[in-house]
Amino acid sequence: xxxxxxxxxxxxxxxxxxxxxxxxxxxxxxxxxxxxxxxxxxxxxxxxxxxxxxxxxxxxxxxxxxxxxxxxxxxxxxxxxxxxxxxxxxxxxxxxxxxxxxxxxxxxxxxxxxxxxxxxxxxxxxxxxxxxxxxxxxxxxxxxxxxxxxxxxxxxxxxxxxxxxxxxxxxxxxxxxxxxxxxxxxxxxxxxxxxxxxxxxxxxxxxxxxxxxxxxxxxxxxxxxxxxxxxxxxxxxxxxxxxxxxxxxxxxxxxxxxxxxxxxxxxxxxxxxxxxxxxxxxxxxxxxxxxxxxxxxxxxxxxx
Amino acid sequence: xxxxxxxxxxxxxxxxxxxxxxxxxxxxxxxxxxxxxxxxxxxxxxxxxxxxxxxxxxxxxxxxxxxxxxxxxxxxxxxxxxxxxxxxxxxxxxxxxxxxxxxxxxxxxxxxxxxxxxxxxxxxxxxxxxxxxxxxxxxxxxxxxxxxxxxxxxxxxxxxxxxxxxxxxxxxxxxxxxxxxxxxxxxxxxxxxxxxxxxxxxxxxxxxxxxxxxxxxxxxxxxxxxxxxxxxxxxxxxxxxxxxxxxxxxxxxxxxxxxxxxxxxxxxxxxxxxxxxxxxxxxxxxxxxxxxxxxxxxxxxxxxxxxxxxxxxxxxxxxxxxxxxxxxxxxxxxxxxxxxxxxxxxxxxxxxxxxxxxxxxxxxxxxxxxxxxxxxxxxxxxxxxxxxxxxxxxxxxxxxxxxxxxxxxxxxxxxxxxxxxxxxxxxxxxxxxxxxxxxxxxxxxxxxxx
Numbered sequence: 001x002x003x004x005x006x007x008x009x010x011x012x013x014x015x016x017x018x019x020x021x022x023x024x025x026x027x028x029x030x031x032x033x034x035x036x037x038x039x040x041x042x043x044x045x046x047x048x049x050x051x052x053x054x055x056x057x058x059x060x061x062x063x064x065x066x067x068x069x070x071x072x073x074x075x076x077x078x079x080x081x082x083x084x085x086x087x088x089x090x091x092x093x094x095x096x097x098x099x100x101x102x103x104x105x106x107x108x109x110x111x112x113x114x115x116x117x118x119x120x121x122x123x124x125x126x127x128x129x130x131x132x133x134x135x136x137x138x139x140x141x142x143x144x145x146x147x148x149x150x151x152x153x154x155x156x157x158x159x160x161x162x163x164x165x166x167x168x169x170x171x172x173x174x175x176x177x178x179x180x181x182x183x184x185x186x187x188x189x190x191x192x193x194x195x196x197x198x199x200x201x202x203x204x205x206x207x208x209x210x211x212x213x214x215x216x217x218x219x220x221x222x223x224x225x226x227x228x229x230x231x232x233x234x235x236x237x238x239x240x241x242x243x244x245x246x247x248x249x250x251x252x253x254x255x256x257x258x259x260x261x262x263x264x265x266x267x268x269x270x271x272x273x274x275x276x277x278x279x280x281x282x283x284x285x286x287x288x289x290x291x292x293x294x295x296x297x298x299x300x301x302x303x304x
Numbered sequence: 305x306x307x308x309x310x311x312x313x314x315x316x317x318x319x320x321x322x323x324x325x326x327x328x329x330x331x332x333x334x335x336x337x338x339x340x341x342x343x344x345x346x347x348x349x350x351x352x353x354x355x356x357x358x359x360x361x362x363x364x365x366x367x368x369x370x371x372x373x374x375x376x377x378x379x380x381x382x383x384x385x386x387x388x389x390x391x392x393x394x395x396x397x398x399x400x401x402x403x404x405x406x407x408x409x410x411x412x413x414x415x416x417x418x419x420x421x422x423x424x425x426x427x428x429x430x431x432x433x434x435x436x437x438x439x440x441x442x443x444x445x446x447x448x449x450x451x452x453x454x455x456x457x458x459x460x461x462x463x464x465x466x467x468x469x470x471x472x473x474x475x476x477x478x479x480x481x482x483x484x485x486x487x488x489x490x491x492x493x494x495x496x497x498x499x500x501x502x503x504x505x506x507x508x509x510x511x512x513x514x515x516x517x518x519x520x521x522x523x524x525x526x527x528x529x530x531x532x533x534x535x536x537x538x539x540x541x542x543x544x545x546x547x548x549x550x551x552x553x554x555x556x557x558x559x560x561x562x563x564x565x566x567x568x569x570x571x572x573x574x575x576x577x578x579x580x581x582x583x584x585x586x587x588x589x590x591x592x593x594x595x596x597x598x599x600x601x602x603x604x605x606x607x608x609x610x611x612x613x614x615x616x617x618x619x620x621x622x623x624x625x626x627x628x629x630x631x632x633x634x635x636x637x638x639x640x641x642x643x644x645x646x647x648x649x650x651x652x653x654x655x656x657x658x659x660x661x662x663x664x665x666x667x668x669x670x671x672x673x674x675x676x677x678x679x680x681x682x683x684x685x686x687x688x689x690x691x692x693x694x695x696x697x698x699x700x701x702x703x704x705x706x707x708x709x710x711x712x713x714x715x716x717x718x719x720x721x722x723x724x725x726x727x728x729x730x731x732x733x734x735x736x737x738x739x740x741x742x743x744x745x746x747x748x749x750x751x752x753x754x
């Protein structure tokens with residue numbers, strides 16, 4: 001160890017220090033410090049007015065209240081998980097399907113690709129706004145087409161807690177599918193056409209060729225997709241915020257954090273406690289993935 | 305007009321948690337924690353930045369404004385111009401998007417706030433005065449005090465009895481309707497709850513939506529709660545409830561919700577997805593009979609059609625308990641405050657004195673006719689008949705309330721009452737029995753800590 005260090009020139013050391021130091025410093029300031037501050041603050045009570053001296057520690061009170069008397073908390077956890085399931089089970093296969101179809105040399109494929117990718121380029125806030133117009137209870141596209149804006153058979157897509165989560169999920173899936181389509185299109189380009197030809201020669205149908213030839217090649221992309229989808233589901237915020245500000249039926253953890261921390265008078269500690277819960281859920285999703293990845297790498301490393 | 309910096313509807317990027325909190329940021333947690341750290345940084349800044357107050361020779365007064373909507377923006381511009389002319393100071397105005405201004409007020413006031421800023425009367429003002437984030441302005445009131453009634457004077461004082469607020473205008477909440485619709489069906493103005501519910505029933509029978517209703521913005525519904533509550537239980541109980549002194553599990557609160565639930569079937573369906581402005585449009589288009597709304601919202605939807613505007617009228621929320629009669633009016637009042645250590649205190653005092661004068665109010669109200677001057681000696685000859693009626697309603701009231709989100713603790717109202725009332729609107733019949741104890745439990749923890 002020491003021998004190697006001695007071989008580095010002064011300049012090398014400076015370069016290494018800068019290259020390692022700046023990212024470390026950034027990660028420390030922008031990720032670790034805020035995360036640790038959130039955890040510490042989650043055990044405190046602070047209105048955000050006045051200096052640090054006005055912070056009082058009150059143990060696990062915030063968590064107790066969160067788990068017992070906050071009527072929005074458990075629905076928010078549930079909705080975040082539904083969001084994740086919907087993106088994984090509907091959005092992802094849809095994106096894969098679109099990519100697989102558009103990868104064939106069909107006419108106007110560039111046009112379709114652009115059309116499906118468009119929602120990804122547009123800001124999510126704009127998507128929320130556009131779908132709000134579609135779902136508007138009085139003059140929206142859907143209720144006008146189906147005449148469901150009359151007393152008696154009124155469909156309140158934005159307000160009704162039985163409908164609004166699904167309504168907003170349609171918008172989220174619409175965007176997510178376009179995003180994944182592009183990822184999968186890139187992946188499909190790496191599938192050797194001769195593999196597909198060989199499968200066709202062996203008499204494999206479209207589904208069989210996909211299932212046994214194409215899908216296995218997409219494995220690295222699938223891992224990326226999984227991570228992207230989990231991140232998208234947990235950070236879901238802007239579409240809902242624009243759609244109905246997280247009213248009953250569409251509560252999300254990110255929205256509860258915002259409502260408690262950003263505002264005229266805030267409950268910094270309470271909001272931080274919700275943020276910590278979201279962090280624990282994120283870790284619950286990411287740690288198994290990292291564990292599997294590292295174990296595989298170690299195994300492959302040993303095999304060599 | 306030269307005094308006014310080009311206003312920007314976008315929030316300025318340099319203040320506080322909402323600015324740091326960009327929803328699309330990748331790391332949600334980092335964002336949340338950064339939001340938490342925002343006030344910290346702001347707090348550090350204020351200790352060094354705020355010390356230049358007092359006898360500064362600068363002739364510039366800075367002003368933070370939430371008047372970003374089209375009509376107020378124009379009216380405020382006229383007010384700034386008039387103030388600049390009257391005081392000889394240069395006004396530097398910083399306009400922020402209306403709701404962002406409110407959301408960022410906390411870190412704004414702790415950072416480097418403008419000398420004078422727009423704000424609201426009531427507990428919402430007292431809350432920040434109590435935190436030491438505003439300057440007492442008793443000297444301003446020595447000049448302007450005679451222009452205002454005792455009710456308005458009371459609204460302008462902090463909990464310590466000092467003045468912190470200069471009122472500009474107010475507007476009443478009431479029930480709005482079209483005279484021609486009432487005439488066509490032979491309806492009469494309901495004086496009490498029984499007549500009111502009978503009228504609702506009749507309207508439904510006539511194929512009208514009795515009460516137009518929109519709660520997408522999530523706050524308008526509070527107006528109905530406030531009015532039923534103070535008509536039923538009296539002004540003092542309502543205010544004590546708002547200040548956290550009375551319990552939400554009290555049988556009187558339950559009664560308020562029960563009465564409200566009993567008329568919920570007469571409200572327009574789909575309220576959660578409809579803006580209150582759009583709901584007012586149903587009254588204008590004669591599809592709905594009435595709406596519970598503030599004057600500004602009601603009038604705005606009618607201004608495009610002069611014939612409809614002439615047809616618009618209102619009546620105060622009907623009496624419920626004879627003992628209280630109709631002695632209270634919900635009349636939110638907007639105005640100005642001075643930040644805790646203004647850079648140009650002399651200039652800021654002069655500007656506030658002008659804002660509280662009839663000339664100042666005239667400069668604003670000439671261009672925003674949906675509001676009423678807060679000053680009692682304001683020359684209202686130019687007012688419409690409707691405005692005169694509104695003014696009579698307010699000046700005739702024994703008590704003025706502001707609005708739930710101005711009379712109550714802002715944290716409690718925004719994080720507990722907004723979702724609770726939305727919940728009530730959807731399931732009115734089971735609400736009072738099951739949800740009130742939860743509201744009370746949350747109230748206790750919030751009021752205890754702030």
